[in-house]
Amino acid sequence: MIKxxxxxxxxxxxxxxxxxxxxxxxxxxxxxxxxxxYTYYSxxxxxxxxxxxxxxxxxxxxxxxxxxxxVLTLHIADFIMTSFTLLFVYxxxxxxxTTETVKRAIILLITAPFITILSINSTPDVPxxxxxxxxxxxxxxxxxxxxxxxxxxAGVVAGLAFVSKYTGIFLPAGLTxxxxxxxxxxxxxxxxxxxxxxLAFLIATLPVVIWNVDNDFISFRYQAAERATQMSSFxxxxxxxxxxxxxxxxxxxxxxxxxxxxxxxxxxxxxxKGERIEDYLLFAASFALPMLFVxxxxxxxxxxKINWIMPLYLSAAVMVALFLKSNSLIRWQTGFSVxxxxxxxxxxxxxxxxxxxxxxxxxxxxxxxxxxxxxxRNNQDFIFSDNSYKVSAVLNFYMADHIYAGNVIGxxxxxxxxxxxxxxxxxxxxxxxxxxxxxxxxxxxEGTVAxxxxxxxxxxxxxxxxxLKDDKGEEQRRFYFYxxxxxxxxxxx
Numbered sequence: 001m002i003k004x005x006x007x008x009x010x011x012x013x014x015x016x017x018x019x020x021x022x023x024x025x026x027x028x029x030x031x032x033x034x035x036x037x038y039t040y041y042s043x044x045x046x047x048x049x050x051x052x053x054x055x056x057x058x059x060x061x062x063x064x065x066x067x068x069x070x071v072l073t074l075h076i077a078d079f080i081m082t083s084f085t086l087l088f089v090y091x092x093x094x095x096x097x098t099t100e101t102v103k104r105a106i107i108l109l110i111t112a113p114f115i116t117i118l119s120i121n122s123t124p125d126v127p128x129x130x131x132x133x134x135x136x137x138x139x140x141x142x143x144x145x146x147x148x149x150x151x152x153x154a155g156v157v158a159g160l161a162f163v164s165k166y167t168g169i170f171l172p173a174g175l176t177x178x179x180x181x182x183x184x185x186x187x188x189x190x191x192x193x194x195x196x197x198x199l200a201f202l203i204a205t206l207p208v209v210i211w212n213v214d215n216d217f218i219s220f221r222y223q224a225a226e227r228a229t230q231m232s233s234f235x236x237x238x239x240x241x242x243x244x245x246x247x248x249x250x251x252x253x254x255x256x257x258x259x260x261x262x263x264x265x266x267x268x269x270x271x272x273k274g275e276r277i278e279d280y281l282l283f284a285a286s287f288a289l290p291m292l293f294v295x296x297x298x299x300x301x302x303x304x305k306i307n308w309i310m311p312l313y314l315s316a317a318v319m320v321a322l323f324l325k326s327n328s329l330i331r332w333q334t335g336f337s338v339x340x341x342x343x344x345x346x347x348x349x350x351x352x353x354x355x356x357x358x359x360x361x362x363x364x365x366x367x368x369x370x371x372x373x374x375x376x377r378n379n380q381d382f383i384f385s386d387n388s389y390k391v392s393a394v395l396n397f398y399m400a401d402h403i404y405a406g407n408v409i410g411x412x413x414x415x416x417x418x419x420x421x422x423x424x425x426x427x428x429x430x431x432x433x434x435x436x437x438x439x440x441x442x443x444x445x446e447g448t449v450a451x452x453x454x455x456x457x458x459x460x461x462x463x464x465x466x467x468l469k470d471d472k473g474e475e476q477r478r479f480y481f482y483x484x485x486x487x488x489x490x491x492x493x
Contacts, residue, residue, distance in 0.1 A: 018110045021341040022119045026075040028348040029120040030361030033390035036397040048211035050415045055127040055164035074122045081130045082118040088133035096280040105321035111337040114251040124165040131161035132311045155197035159204020178286035244299035247306040255333045260316045263323035284318035363468045363477045368398035370466045381429035384408045387439040427489035437478035458486035
């Protein structure tokens with residue numbers, strides 16, 4: 001089957017073409033704030049962190065130790081990890097599907113934009129999907145007659161997925177669901193092998209649990225309890241679902257995403273009619289449909305972020321590849337995806353479409369150079385920003401000095417607030433405050449920059465600004481810098 005799959009010229013062309021497109025994208029991709037923030041994690045290794053488990057930090061540290069700390073290293077790491085994700089999916093489906101169906105499933109994945117996003121942006125989703133795909137491979141082998149060590153390995157890897165991102169909890173849930181609804185395998189729910197899987201999963205997640213216990217469960221509360229409280233109000237918002245649906249149409253492309261609903265409907269219908277469903281199809285659906293149904297339901301009352309359901313596409317590719325009997329639609333999707341990727345690369349290089357957000361890859365290094373220059377001239381004691389984690393993380397990436405975040409003025413600072421929980425040593429010192437034009441305008445309802453900072457400093461004056469223009473001379477980004485004298489430390493209650 002391997003030889004016949006890779007002897008197919010059309011399949012090889014698609015595989016090579018999208019690999020080349022992603023390598024080009026990796027080469028031109030700049031630093032995203034998320035890249036910088038998780039690199040900050042890796043510079044301060046811990047058992048876990050405020051808003052995410054630690055695996056992304058360990059991944060970045062591993063690659064930077066080998067290749068050095070650079071933007072390119074981050075994206076090489078993303079590309080390599082995501083390539084292994086695709087390889088593990090291939091190894092999972094190769095023994096269970098026909099050659100043609102394997103090719104359809106792989107093409108659906110390699111043409112999907114979410115694979116490109118994973119390949120060029122360092123987020124917890126990168127290791128999450130890596131371990132998710134490996135769990136599918138090991139878990140299916142365990143279920144289909146694997147010895148005790150197969151169940152052990154599957155449990156450890158599923159635990160590492162949870163140590164990557166908390167949505168990894170859907171892996172043990174998916175395996176439990178499969179065993180529960182499969183007549184042939186239900187007895188394994190009460191086997192020593194399944195108990196070994198559960199114990200291995202729990203042991204692998206211990207670092208995150210220990211860290212949360214030591215930190216008053218702050219990460220669990222942030223990711224689960226607080227969002228659950230927000231959702232419990234059950235406030236229907238008609239814009240949430242269209243936004244979620246449209247973002248997934250872009251992330252996976254319409255053919256793939258819509259076919260999951262169609263194939264899922266037919267599968268559920270077969271199940272309730274009592275028809276026999278192949279083990280591999282039931283297994284794949286158990287790791288895809290629960291996540292799809294849960295987050296689609298949540299999307300009617302809460303904003304579901306674009307990346308939250310990425311993992312389900314890995315096993316959903318099996319369902320869709322079996323559902324689509326013709327390759328003609330997949331060829332259309334492939335052609336559309338080629339155009340999309342060429343447009344993406346053009347945007348990364350020339351940015352013909354202005355990005356009206358601070359979540360961008362453009363201009364950060366020039367900002368850091370400007371801050372370095374200002375600090376050399378003014379010789380201030382510390383530098384800070386309060387634009388969530390974005391500006392502080394980026395400046396920490398490029399600069400040797402430690403850059404502080406919004407907790408300096410009592411604002412949210414994510415992991416920075418835990419690392420810099422005692423700021424009393426800054427009392428009486430002078431600072432440079434850095435903000436973006438977009439964030440400054442967003443905060444106008446709270447007051448001007450001077451009004452917001454004045455309770456924490458004796459005086460606040462505009463120091464300088466930075467306007468970044470593209471090759472056409474059009475303004476793309478603007479930053480402001482403020483001289484803040486005599487910091488008045490306030491102990492948070």
